[in-house]
Amino acid sequence: MSDVLSLLVNLEDRIHTLVSVKTDYEKKIAMLEEENRKLKAEVASLSEINSKLGNKETIGKLTKAIEQKEDINELRRKINELLHEVNKGLALLVLIQDNDNNYERGDD
Secondary structure (H helix, E strand, O other), X not given: OHHHHHHHHHHHHHHHHHXXXXXXXXXXXXXHHHHHHHHHHHHHHHHHHHHHHHHHHHHHHHHXXXXXXXXXXXXXXXXXXXXXXXXXXXXXXXXXXXXXXXHHHOOO
């Protein structure tokens, strides 16, 4: 009878150990599930921030492109003004040269 009793006690000890191990694993699972939930929330938050930063970068690039286009337009305007001044100078030189040629021929 003592063998049966010893076996039952041993079995009961093993059952208690298994229940304890099961409880520990359930606690670890609950902790890991909570950590997983927090990490998913953090990933979602970081994805949103990343998206906003990407949008800001795109807006920045577009703004820079627009500014450069405005700079180009301003440069074109200035170049056109300078060309106009050069053309005036050339016209004046041609006029002076024509006057010199007419004077040499005695047209004056």
